[in-house]
Amino acid sequence: MxxxxxxxxxxxxxxxxxxxxxxxxxxxxxxxxxxxxxxxxxxxxxxxxxxxxxxxxxxxxxxxxxxxxxxxxxxxxxxxxxxxxxxxxxxxxxxxxxxxxxxxxxxxxxxxxxxxxxxxxxxxxxxxxxxxxxxxxxxxxxxxxxxxxxxxxxxxxxxxxxxxxxxxxxxLPEREFSAGMAEVVKYALLGDAAFLAWLEENIGGIMRQDADLLAQTVAHCCQMKADIVAQDETEQGIRAHLNLGHTFGHAIEAEMGYGNWLHGEAVAAGMVLAAELSRVQGCLNAGEVARVSALLRAAALPVVPPEFPFERWLAHMRHDKKVQNGQMRFVTLRRLGEAQVSVLDDENLLRQVLSA
CATH class of the missing domain: 3.40.50.1970 (Rossmann fold)
Structure with a gap:
């Protein structure tokens, strides 16, 4: 233990x-x-x-x-x-x-x-x-x-x-296990590039539920969460980074009906959209976005969101808890392993990301 x-x-x-x-x-x-x-x-x-x-x-x-x-x-x-x-x-x-x-x-x-x-x-x-x-x-x-x-x-x-x-x-059913892996990948993307590389190397064993690899995975994520919560208990700063992929993901869950897409599945597709937004903003390149998608696919997670009208995306995202003073805020990636919160009021940019 x-x-x-x-x-x-x-x-x-x-x-x-x-x-x-x-x-x-x-x-x-x-x-x-x-x-x-x-x-x-x-x-x-x-x-x-x-x-x-x-x-x-x-x-x-x-x-x-x-x-x-x-x-x-x-x-x-x-x-x-x-x-x-x-x-x-x-x-x-x-x-x-x-x-x-x-x-x-x-x-x-x-x-x-x-x-x-x-x-x-x-x-x-x-x-x-x-x-x-x-x-x-x-x-x-x-x-x-x-x-x-x-x-x-x-x-x-x-x-x-x-x-x-x-x-x-x-x-745990395989689909639920994969849904949990979305949050594991999230930790690597938002704050630990070395952990990202470790996941890419060991994803096969983790998906087979190798006991040692699984214990290491859970402990590492819990330690990262504990460290972040210790710095920012009520999400006034760095804790917001834990919402990587969640603004898009919550929109998917709300639109598709809660439970039809599992939370982790929606977050996985949301993280690919967040990575694409980071690319459009000039922070990531196409190869890095593909790297994010490849790891999520290896965890048996969806990387393409469901299709629904752009106006519906906007309606859901404007109800997100991260909206402040009427401005939408997204967690994006400055680089793989480092997150940031971006204020985004350019609807055309969002339309470009979702159409991609």
């Missing part, structure tokens, strides 16, 4: 990464009291919730589960209300821990419920997808979607601990 530390102004907490961690109560003990609510979904519940409930109960923790429908389409206020209803029905108080057992949708939704129930209760993140292990479970971003925009209703709320059990990835 590897343990990393996230240090933020609100508090510090551990990220535990390894195999068999869901059977180790000592990882939970410092962060959990006498009662816990396990928030999960129908898919993950059948795989892991029973064993986790037994572990907690055997160690004296009163436990109940809240099982949500699976998928991005259910990351909404109805699921949020389902969590609140169950917490109230079980007389959960401010010491009751919310345990988010699942992928990014569960982590974000349960996290927002924990942030807002009685103005904040303890949160433990147990990410069970590659995407959530390398990215969404770390850093305290919690939210639900609104029909007009992804993650528009949320809060920054750090967990007490993140417990990333690599064994859970063995039950």
């Amino acid at each position: 590897q343990t990393l530390q996230v240090r933020t102004p609100s508090h510090a907490y551990p990220i535990h990464i390894g195999k068999g961690l869901l059977a180790d109560f000592s990882l939970f003990a410092p962060h959990i009291g006498k009662k816990a609510a396990i928030v999960t979904n129908t898919t993950v519940s059948a795989l892991y919730a029973g064993a986790l409930e037994k572990l907690l109960r055997d160690n004296g923790v009163e436990t109940f589960s809240i099982v949500l429908a699976d998928g991005e389409a259910h990351k909404n206020h109805q699921s949020l209300l389902q969590i609140y209803d169950a917490l109230l029905a079980h007389r959960a108080d401010r010491k009751t821990a919310v345990v988010a057992l699942g992928g990014g949708v569960i982590g974000d939704t349960a996290g927002f419920a924990a942030a807002t129930y009685q103005r904040g209760v303890p949160l433990i993140q147990i990410p069970t997808t590659l995407l959530s292990q390398v990215d969404s479970s770390v850093g305290g971003k919690t939210a639900v979607n609104h029909p007009l925009g992804k993650n528009m209703i949320g809060a920054f709320y750090q967990p007490q601990a993140v417990i990333a059990d690599l064994d859970t990835l063995t039950t």
Whole structure:
């Protein structure tokens, strides 16, 4: 097991990464009291919730589960209300821990419920997808979607601990594993050219889920995320770089219907568009854009966005959280391994990128 530390102004907490961690109560003990609510979904519940409930109960923790429908389409206020209803029905108080057992949708939704129930209760993140292990479970971003925009209703709320059990990835469908790889590639592109080269060299082994390569991948991404969050907990500066590909990607998700394109798939196509925008701005060359596409293709990810009218792209992107004072802002690449935030008000430039 590897343990990393996230240090933020609100508090510090551990990220535990390894195999068999869901059977180790000592990882939970410092962060959990006498009662816990396990928030999960129908898919993950059948795989892991029973064993986790037994572990907690055997160690004296009163436990109940809240099982949500699976998928991005259910990351909404109805699921949020389902969590609140169950917490109230079980007389959960401010010491009751919310345990988010699942992928990014569960982590974000349960996290927002924990942030807002009685103005904040303890949160433990147990990410069970590659995407959530390398990215969404770390850093305290919690939210639900609104029909007009992804993650528009949320809060920054750090967990007490993140417990990333690599064994859970063995039950992950191939498409979901690939979706997680989009976030892995994102870290390399935005801040670590050496990691980018390492990924290109080892992508085959990672996609075969070689245990050592996978552990290195998760730990490296978590360390990068921890370092960035420590510098900028509430996304006032460098943390915005973590949105590479997301402005385009969120537009794809909203247009196609949440869940039809997985988040990682939309981000992958969005990163190719961001790379193309960087080329048009004179920062990357065509060969570097092709290099980005090749790595994403090797991870079985889409590199071409769906076709829909330019006006629809604009409508979605103008609802993006990075819009400030009416100006759209995009994360672009100064070079491979170094991101920047660009203000863009030239619609013709965007039209050129999307037509390419």
